[in-house]
Amino acid sequence: MKKIGFIGLGKLGRPVTDVIQTKYDVKTFDINNTGNSTFEQCVIDQDVVFVAVPTNHDDGYDGQYVCSDLEPKDFNYDTVESALKKINTLSTDNTIVALISTVLPGTTRRRFDKLITKGSLLYNPYLIAMGSVQHDFVNPEMIMIGGNNTEAILDLRKFYETLCNCDRYILGTWEEIEALKIFYNTFITFKIVFCNMIQDVAMKLGNIDVDVVTKALSESTQRIVSKKYMKSGMGDGGPCHPRDNIALRWLAKDLDLGYDLFGGLIHAREQQAKNMADYLTKLSKKHNLPIVLIGKPFKPEINVLEGSPSILVSQFCDCTFDDFSKPAIFLLSHSSETTYGTMNTPYDFPNGSYVVDPWRERDTEYHYGIKHEPKSLT
Secondary structure: OOEEEEEOOOOOHHHHHHHHOOOOEEEEEOOOOOOOOOHHHHHOOOOEEEEOOOOOOOOOOOOOOOOOOOOOOOOOOHHHHHHHHHHHOOOOOOOEEEEOOOOOOOHHHHHHHHHOOOOEEEEOOOOOOOOOHHHHHHOOOOEEEEOOOHHHHHHHHHHHHOOOOOOOEEEEOHHHHHHHHHHHHHHHHHHHHHHHHHHHHHHHHOOOEHHHHHHHHHOOOOOOOOOOOOOOOOOOOOOOHHHHHHHHHHHHHHOOOOOOHHHHHHHHHHHHHHHHHHHHHHHHHHHOOOEEEEOOOOEOOEOOOOOOHHHHHHOOOOEEEOOOOOOOEEEEOOOHHHHHOOOOOOOOOOOOOEEEEOOOOOOOOEEOOEOOOOOEOO
8 A cells, every 4th residue: 555645635634644745655635726636646546545624514613602502413514525426436446535524423324335336435533633633643542444344444554554653443333433533522522511610610619729629530540531631721622522512412313312412511611611701701890901812712822713712702701812902801711731731821911910810820820710819910
């Protein structure tokens, strides 16, 4: 397996192909003309064709705005279906078509399998985070491959063995891998919402340092999975987590499960953002200062607004972003220490400001999650 085609060079595709190109001849294509080849060249005579095109939601469904009251919707698969149809006109019986794009369980068999009549269609999603795509691709927690052609699945596994540091391969049906990918993402949402509920309790009740509670829970590894994401702060965000929960609301309805667990998570995420905004508003009125949120993207050092928890907070209060021109109530929406394990960038706050730190990492600011009187900067 030496010739690789890669269709879709977005936030995931471009950094991944840069890694693959270190060992393989990779032909790349993107609708924005950022690839090195045509669509046809990415398929004809290629051993594997990776498909990483978007499965977007409609506007308003990515989690940066209130959406718990909207009608549940599945992802939009038009772009995937269009790509697969075109691939099928160019592929051979030996072509492996590996779909990376996030889909709901049952989608590949129901909608995509019939589109690939030549070659083998596999579902092969990644577990990556914005800001560390290449590292996560090379050092994944696990590699997931689903399909109904065992030989093709094993061939793709051999491909990853030449690129990735991983000894954990999950090989299964399309549905098993579809479910594993999306429930992995949404389990992270649950952990963050869960920890942020403890934060809300601390703010309402008092006499609780939220980090004492979440640290003890995170170290209870006999029954709780891991320490990851067991720190309260801002809500989760990004192109995957909020919208995956939103899509699973649609699946729960479509399968007539009789309950909507993910609607509850989305509602809780939004209410937690409102609780934080309400506290900022109280401080604003008490001290007659405007509210400024520091960090509009969903993650520090990543210019992506999809699913931004700080934009969600802004829906519930009168505020601006990143304005250091005058004293204000500042919310530290971002924490590079929590996200990346690196020190936070220092900010030059005007005298007389109040700084609210939901990550509780700075000594001189108010720690949201521990109920006490904030300190004014002088």
